[in-house]
Amino acid sequence: MISRKDKIYDYVKLHTKEMIDTHSLENSGSDALSIALDLKLDRTNVSRELNTLWKEGRLIKLQGRPTLYLDCEALKTEYPNHYIPLTVSAGSSLLDFIQKPQKTQKRELPFHKTALDAIIGSAGSLKNETAQVLAAISYPSGGLPVLLVGSAGVGKRKFAESLFLYSQETGVFDENARFIIINCQDYAHSEERLMLQLLGHTKTSAPGARSAKGLLDAANKGIVYFDGLHKLPSKSIDLVIDLLKNNAYTRVGENRPRPLEAVIMASVRDNLDADFMDTLRSNFPIAVSLPDFYRRSSQEKIEMILDLVTREAYSIHKNIRLDKSVLAAFALPHYPRNESQLRSEIQSACSKAFVEPKNQDACFLTITFDHLSDFVLSAANTCPDDNHAFIRTLALYKNNSIICESNGHCDALDFYKELPLSSDESTSDGAAGSDSPSADARPSLLIVCHGHATASDMQAYTAAQAAQAHVLTAAIDYTGETSLNSLLLQICDAVRRLNRGAGVLILADMEPITGLEASVQRRLEIPCRILPSVTLAFLMDCIDKCASGLSLDQFASPGIASLPPRKELSQEEFINHLVNDILSRTLLYVNPKKATDVLLYSLNTILDQLGMQYSQEIAVKYLSHGVHMLERIIKNVPLPYYQLRQFTNTNHQLMDTIAQSLNVASDTFGVSIPSSEIAYLAEIFLAERP
Known part of the structure; x- marks a missing residue:
């Protein structure tokens, strides 16, 4: 006689196949009440069996009201090259994972790989200016106003628009955001027209008027650029300054203020009245000057x-x-x-x-x-x-x-x-690194790894050893939402801070980080070297060798491998150190020992299925990210993952393996682990594969 659980499973499987055949999977599935009515079963028992089937990995759960279920096997058979998550969170759709992403219209760049490449000098004379404006654009809560100062024809508008396009490419601005140009010369004698165009107006603003949105709305959370702000009459300039001070605006004919959601940028000549420039600079937090040709x-x-x-x-x-x-x-x-x-x-x-x-x-x-x-x-x-x-x-x-x-x-x-910057024309950023190293100077260490906290956790794990050895260390976590250029700027800033005269050794896990050495060298005169495939044991060895007086060049010599390696801790010592000295200091809601035990079981399950060997390097990455992942999910702030659909479709089998292994963690802590967090865990294993 067929069991109740199998009867319910067959029901869901049949209906899933029907939905696949009729292309009606969006927001569809079988819920407990419908199954109970059709099969004449108690709803509570049906709900219990559905949850059991989901935990066994036979059904997927679509969270919402009501909770819906679909057959996992039928979906994987129909979509073999896609990742099928066991849980689809409320507000998301299963189609996000099984539909091919629509191709977005990309800006044609016949001369440059990215819009940033259109700015000649972005890595040279305009390096600091570029970094300042990018930081202002990406500043939380809608960005900071930016003032561009320069002579006629230096390319202020091109500079601003290129940085806008680059910010679109890197996800700071939505693809529907716009770069709105206001030619201030056109409004030099028409204060009212600028007010109506900029702010928008209602039907009551004038007899016979129609309601219309202004340019601040038309920017769609992009940039409104005032080209030649100094050409506006004083009242219009006051209007712009009030806009910056209040961070809000009111349409003409309206009383309700609206939040300013566009970034305001403006350009002016460099030879204006000093008092006027002081007024502008006091209202534009970021002001940069562009050089003449x-x-x-x-x-x-x-x-x-x-x-x-x-x-x-x-x-x-x-x-x-x-x-x-x-x-x-x-x-x-x-x-x-x-x-x-x-x-x-x-x-x-x-x-x-x-x-x-x-x-x-x-x-x-x-x-x-x-x-x-x-x-x-x-x-x-x-x-x-x-x-x-x-x-x-x-x-x-x-x-x-x-x-x-x-x-x-x-x-x-x-x-x-x-071509690297020549010695007679390079910027002064690397001045600290050009000094001759002192007799007791030793290289500093910078750890750069993929993942939300991988590098930081490795640095924290070795902090006591580094302090005792008097070796400076720092860490940069490279996540999916960080552009490669932003990472490069972070690395350059860190190298400048760390250098004490003997250079900086950069320990990275894999490409593209390991390929940035030449780019860092072009921007700085500080000696630095990137070594790939960093592991926890290798990091600890590097600290010892820096303390022993090894120079930066000696790290690249073949003999470095022949130096006696540091003795590895036993697994019990390693886990205790990780839990007691590192994780316990950073967790608020999750018990670090309990979480580590559960995640260690998950890790061993994954390694067995992937045929990979256990190592302390992969353990510190997986456990550190995993416990912080559980903490984030409990606080309802999981990490997003850039281009999640593309990643899951490419690595669907690995994602399935990790998701199945985390069922114990989900049950233990009563949470559903979203696909975005699983993708970050998948990156750890991709980095360790040969």
């Missing part, structure tokens, strides 16, 4: 010229060729209108070359001195030292002829972008 380094001048020529080649669908002498001629003048005037000179030269009969059918549009304007040809460089530096930098590219292709590619531009 003639103040740029030789390397950045070359990049700017080649970028503009490449853009022109892309625009006219024709390859453009020029030699180094022509490039140098473009770099020599002092352009009053900076980049905008340089662009005009390049376009003028291209147009002159284009109309020549010999260029009509040629594969290349060749720019020569004959095509340059009198302004460019007669320019005399007033800074001979800069001229020598420019010639030295230009000579680094071996080919005399430079080709900018119509597809947006230029070998010479790529070469100079990858």
